[in-house]
Amino acid sequence: MRNPTSQPSPALRIVLLNSPHRAIGSRVPGELLPPLGLLMVGGPLIDAGHQVRLINADIAPMTIPQILAGIGRDLPDVLLIGHSGSTSAHPVVLEISAAVRAKWPDITIVYGGVHPTYHWQSILREAPQIDIIVRGEGEVTAPALMAALAARKPLIGVPGLAFRWAGEPFATKPAPMLTELDQARIGWELIDFARHSYWGGKRAVVMQFSRGCPHLCTYCGQRGFWTKWRHRDPVAFAREIARLHREKGVELVNLADENPTSSRVAWKAFLEAMIAEKVPVHIIGSTRADDIVRDADLLPLYKKAGCLRFLLGIEATDEATLTTLRKGGTTTKDRQAIQLLRAHGMIGLCTFAVGFEEETDADYWRLLRNLLSYDPDQVISLFATPHRWTPFHRQSAHRRIIQRDLRLWDYKHQVLETPRVPAWRVFLWVKLIEAVLQARPKALWRAYLQPDPVLRQSQRWYTRMGRRVWLREFRDFFLFPSRPGPTVAEFSGEEQLPEQALARHPRIAAE
Template sequence: MMILGSDIMGNRPKKVILVRYHDKGNINTRLPESLNKVQGVLPPLGIAYIAAFLEQNGVNVSIIDVQGLNMTSAEFAKAIEDKKPDIVAITCMTPTFHGALEAAKMCKKAGATVVLGGSHISVYPKESLQPDFVDFGIVGEGEYTLAELVDALENESDYSTIKGLAYKKDGNVIINQARIVKDIDTLPFPAYHLLPMKKYSSVIGLHPVSTMISSRGCPYRCGFCFKQPSDKVFRTRNPYSVVDEMEMLVTKHGVKEIMFYDDTITVKRSHIEGICNEILKRDLKVKWESPTRIDLVDKELLTLMKKAGCIRLRYGVESGDPRILELMNKKITIDRVQEVFALTKKVGLESFAYFIIGYATETPHTMQGTIDLAKKINPDFVMFTIATPYPQTPLHTLSVTNGLIDPDYWRKFTLGEDVGRMPYLIPDAEEWIKKAYRSFYLRPSFIFKKAKKLRSWSTFKKYCAGAWGLVRFNMLPED
């Protein structure tokens, strides 16, 4: 495991804070705001990994999770003023970039060096560093890059050759090669002790709940999914290390449910089998769930996963129309979708299905087909989102080709131009997604099924909150 030597790191007077800010300015959300409010908040694994690596290398680091702590902008500004950090690194995604800039401005006002990271910076590094209150950007995975940058700033040494760094020089933005951690077993466990673990919750999960990853990257190329450089390289952790982390979450933080945030946990069969067998070997009692693919499970694997404590699998179905599935490059069939959901239920696992409404070239017929398929396979939970053409995705290219969006929308959005909300790709998208949610969740048969499974007052309250979100249904925050 690489650890920067103490002779290099020296004494560490610099104070570093890592930040996940709130979604302020997220005008392009495609998940209904009334449901987003009740779905819960989960730990920010990305900055927790970076914090752990910094700690391992002797850096004085802390985390402010604005979402987890439910802080206002004013409360965050005061926290930064009180803590007086030397360096603040803020994570952001494309839709939440404006919120990250608000946080960056506050941090610069407090005298900090400001670093932006996250997937958006890998797409628009030059544009992201245009504001004078942003000093650096991180392209790719941030653990080693930020540690080396802190070291360089501490020792007032050259940072121009740091891999994964974007910086300013003579009025220009210089972008170094993106950073990818090839061996993710070299990384320490995320710094959960720096997070408000008791604050995290999920509308469908037990409490306390945590997230985890057992792999990074994804070998698949779905048309709607943005892939930064590191996402294109699939890497797995040692199953023993994965279960060590699960055990630590249970014993140190009292976690009752773990939500794996791998893109697809069953890509490498020996990997997931190794995790399950190690859980069984240790007799570790914890419930867990994970995303996977329709074409990467069978009865034998599902049975082993359930035996090892898996309670729920999340499948990306996305559409109920064969033409749209092909356009999305999903490489699955409707028949296989139905088979796998029936098999998942037969094995005794809960299922969660993801669907996209309003993909480019969709028609009322194809969208109705998606709603009909959702009800036919009848998962325990479902999420519908309106298609969003993120930059550098095939969906973005398709949307531009069909004249549905401005090809430079996201660049202008990043630069702060008043471009408004990105238009939907089909008419009446909000009405369609409202119809999808209500026609699935408000069915008497679904309500009766959930009522039969109620075992606690807290679960009842969560379900009531979700139902109220469906009744009040709105896509954007109310003024």
């Protein structure tokens, strides 16, 4: 591992790099949100006295020569790479880091995010250009790491890291959880707000009201990575949104939370604080159908506070599959939540997932019929993906991989074999379901004829974007054909559940 030896000051020059990402969600809309994860790390680093700048290579996107030119304009001591896309961004992270190492051998390269947190051993074995991996949350770990590097102190005393020790992957003890989310300031000064938009040209940012999830869905790693559900101070969070609107012109906030509404008390306090701020900001995000039904009496507050659309993870439309996924919801509540949102002037975006082992053609036909009965405003299809940080990885260990290119592990490409239905037919079923749902008369009326101008613009923008996504997926289906490959266990290596990745390991330092 390389330590900077020519840095006499405790302040380091740090470049935060948001790597380019080929995923459909990044490329197709033509609009890009700021990299919240790096901004949340950047704020504490700036406050610690370091010289920090951000290269957002996902805008455009930048080529590797352009990225190198950007890094070289003011050569840093440390390059910290991260991306919210994680696994699907990993291959390009390896390319960029190798190019940086070849050009500037003395730069310390740090890699953080969900994928490196759970693959730290294989990355350190297979990617010699990566010096250090930040495991888990970075707001506390990154400043501690930079302080150790600047002072040329051993890294073994810094929790939450992985690096090489005597030539072998080694990890320090887990970092403490950030219990007070408001303690870590977001480094908004690192971005040009005018370059970030969403929802049809609205100036937009990503923010987090909460972290983690109290539920145990098998396909999700939120509970493992974030450990515990926590939320920001509701009033302070609303005040920050209002400030971004008044000072930076932010019109839309996309909540990165899985479940911002988990606490009815905290969420109600946030809604009331937003109403008191009196700013015309739209809020979109994800939540559980159960919470929408629970908050039926609060939905007028949702609307008045600026809530415009909620993504509801329906995942499946039959109770047996929901039970297998440990979703904890019911089809009745899923349907009721969509109806409640519409009744209160908000949009219900319904996601459905396919690619589970026992699926048949009859299941897809039933899925289509059930989704039609749900009557969602918008719909997104997802493919079940066996990421190592989810219990679904263990359940799928025996199943065969049909797409080895990690750039396509973005939930929008089928990577697992469905034994009873060939991949080409699964794909056609999904495209048929999307087409029928989005082209039905009710959906077209909501997009083009409904009287509410805000809802009409939202539906129209989503319809245009969905059409482009639909065509891109057809293109990718032919560009990246599926082929029988190894099993999940053979492809991903040693099973590692979320709690195992952050706990002590034979090569992890004792407390």
